[in-house]
Amino acid sequence: MQRVLLVAANQERMPDPIPPIGAAYIGAATRARGHVTKIYDACFAVDYGVELTAAIQEFKPDIIGLSIRNVDNVAFPNVTCYLDRYQKMVGICRAEAPDATLFVGGSAFSLFPEEFIEKLGVDYGVVGEGENVFVEMVDEIDKHGKVIGDYADETGLVLPGQVKDLDAGLSPALDLLDVSRYFAEGGSINIQTRRGCVYKCSYCTYPVLEGNKVRMREPELVVDEIEEAQKKHGVDFFFFVDNVFNFPVKHSVEICEEIIRRDLNIRWTAYVTPAKSTRELFEVMKRSGCQSMDFGTDAFSNPMLKSLQKSFDVDQVFRVTEWCHDLDIRFNHSLILGGPGETWETLKETVENTVKSKANAVIAIIGLRLYRDTPLAKYVIERGLTTREQIGITPMFYISEEVRDGITEYLSEVATTYNNWIVPGVKKNMNERYFKRVRRRGVRGPLWELLDPIEYDTLPNQPAAGAPGEIVTNRRGIFRGEEDTSEHEVTELTD
Ligand code: B12
Numbered sequence: 001m002q003r004v005l006l007v008a009a010n011q012e013r014m015p016d017p018i019p020p021i022g023a024a025y026i027g028a029a030t031r032a033r034g035h036v037t038k039i040y041d042a043c044f045a046v047d048y049g050v051e052l053t054a055a056i057q058e059f060k061p062d063i064i065g066l067s068i069r070n071v072d073n074v075a076f077p078n079v080t081c082y083l084d085r086y087q088k089m090v091g092i093c094r095a096e097a098p099d100a101t102l103f104v105g106g107s108a109f110s111l112f113p114e115e116f117i118e119k120l121g122v123d124y125g126v127v128g129e130g131e132n133v134f135v136e137m138v139d140e141i142d143k144h145g146k147v148i149g150d151y152a153d154e155t156g157l158v159l160p161g162q163v164k165d166l167d168a169g170l171s172p173a174l175d176l177l178d179v180s181r182y183f184a185e186g187g188s189i190n191i192q193t194r195r196g197c198v199y200k201c202s203y204c205t206y207p208v209l210e211g212n213k214v215r216m217r218e219p220e221l222v223v224d225e226i227e228e229a230q231k232k233h234g235v236d237f238f239f240f241v242d243n244v245f246n247f248p249v250k251h252s253v254e255i256c257e258e259i260i261r262r263d264l265n266i267r268w269t270a271y272v273t274p275a276k277s278t279r280e281l282f283e284v285m286k287r288s289g290c291q292s293m294d295f296g297t298d299a300f301s302n303p304m305l306k307s308l309q310k311s312f313d314v315d316q317v318f319r320v321t322e323w324c325h326d327l328d329i330r331f332n333h334s335l336i337l338g339g340p341g342e343t344w345e346t347l348k349e350t351v352e353n354t355v356k357s358k359a360n361a362v363i364a365i366i367g368l369r370l371y372r373d374t375p376l377a378k379y380v381i382e383r384g385l386t387t388r389e390q391i392g393i394t395p396m397f398y399i400s401e402e403v404r405d406g407i408t409e410y411l412s413e414v415a416t417t418y419n420n421w422i423v424p425g426v427k428k429n430m431n432e433r434y435f436k437r438v439r440r441r442g443v444r445g446p447l448w449e450l451l452d453p454i455e456y457d458t459l460p461n462q463p464a465a466g467a468p469g470e471i472v473t474n475r476r477g478i479f480r481g482e483e484d485t486s487e488h489e490v491t492e493l494t495d
């Protein structure tokens with residue numbers, strides 16, 4: 001039997017504090033094999049250094065597993081990178097438990113494993129889903145005092161793990177987390193119904209993280225998990241964290257029907273693709289408690305939807321938003337602006353159409369954060385703008401040349417005109433203190449749901465900027481993590 005301490009390292013609380021269910025999945029798996037397991041969750045820590053030290057001294061772990069979710073906040077130009085904090089946490093683990101075997105895993109790690117392993121100096125780094133491979137390695141340490149199997153390369157890198165049969169796995173050990181606090185301050189508890197994504201949007205990491213085939217959980221087991229959280233913790237609002245909740249459609253319908261059949265009085269939200277959506281699907285979603293949906297629209301102009309390799313067109317987006325209005329489902333458009341081929345014309349069309357669709361809220365990200373092994377990475381590498389190696393933990397964003405000078409100012413202006421537009425990169429319409437006050441009043445679900453559509457007849461002016469400037473390849477940006485006072489380099493690429 002080993003003593004396994006999982007450290008959920010995320011401290012980001014915008015837009016909400018998020019229960020670290022990745023660590024809770026791992027915790028359920030180690031515990032099921034008889035290892036004494038605890039999660040130290042840094043999310044609400046006042047001083048994680050003091051708390052983590054105390055947790056290690058008290059628990060005396062044989063094995064520590066650091067779970068890292070975010071590399072950065074992807075909010076160009078105001079980017080915060082979390083590497084320093086992760087390094088400090090590793091330092092504390094090494095100092096307080098010098099004999100413990102130190103692992104790292106999580107989505108951030110899986111995106112840049114070689115770089116993280118080098119920068120963190122851990123014993124092992126597990127890429128991808130950790131439930132199986134991590135537990136096998138813990139078992140080996142238990143039996144032999146060390147890992148003897150051929151799991152890792154010489155740097156400690158453990159290659160992608162993927163759980164083939166999700167139903168054979170366990171539900172996340174929510175009891176290892178402070179569910180009540182997350183529910184009170186974050187307004188929902190997360191549930192995963194499937195892994196993987198079949199779509200091939202050009203910039204997206206999700207197929208890299210979870211694979212390009214969808215693996216689904218048995219609808220009954222998903223709803224069992226919902227019911228248990230409801231009974232044990234009084235949770236009545238859920239966030240389906242699947243990359244895309246509504247594909248395959250049959251699976252989504254079965255989950256909704258099971259919720260309806262059990263007459264659970266819950267509400268929920270999810271990421272939804274306009275592709276393959278039908279009104280019948282939205283109706284059954286609504287009947288099962290769907291209060292809102294977040295469309296991964298990205299762009300609202302056909303040339304840009306094509307450029308980003310999206311699987312729907314402008315007409316389909318209008319269609320799904322109409323159904324939302326008819327069925328009283330609130331919705332947000334997540335936009336990613338400035339991709340290859342973006343012009344002032346396409347940008348303006350996106351803004352106009354988004355406003356026309358009367359969205360409750362719009363979250364607009366400026367520029368495309370580059371990740372390795374995505375079609376977009378291939379595009380920029382082929383054009384000689386960067387190399388695979390240069391794409392890494394230090395965030396690098398692609399912004400098309402035509403809109404590069406002026407896009408930030410323009411979106412700032414749009415968000416001033418429409419206060420239902422949230423632009424994280426310029427901190428527009430993101431008021432943390434207001435968000436906290438609202439939560440204290442017991443509001444559930446994503447906070448953007450509180451915003452209301454703004455009428456079409458107040459469209460913003462044509463963008464003021466627009467003349468392509470000289471190519472910028474090394475623009476300085478400031479990273480403002482809590483403990484991170486150093487200045488890092490943000491590279492902005494254009495073609
Ligand atoms: C759903 C989601 C959201 C929802 C969360 C809602 C909720 N209540 O949970 C919302 C919209 C709020 C959100 C917000 C943000 N998100 Co988000 N989100 C996701 C998404 C799609 C799923 C996350 C999830 O729950 N997965 C399910 C769990 C079970 O998987 P997991 O945590 O990865 O854990 C598994 C493995 O990683 C591994 N593992 C995990 N820990 C450990 C530890 C050890 C020791 C081992 C061995 C293995 C291991 O095993 C686990 C089980 O298989 C991911 C993309 C993805 N597909 O991963 C992005 C993702 C995590 N988000 C990302 C980002 C950036 C953000 C934001 C910063 C964006 C923003 N500016 O607002 C915020 C941050 C919010 C916060 N407070 O931290 C990025 C992180 C990458 C990066 N660049 O940093 C991701 C990867 C998407 C991307 N762009 O690629 N997000």
Ligand code: SF4
Pocket residue numbers: 197198199200201204205206207243244273296
């Ligand atoms: S953006 Fe959404 S639909 Fe497209 S590949 Fe990523 S997860 Fe799949």
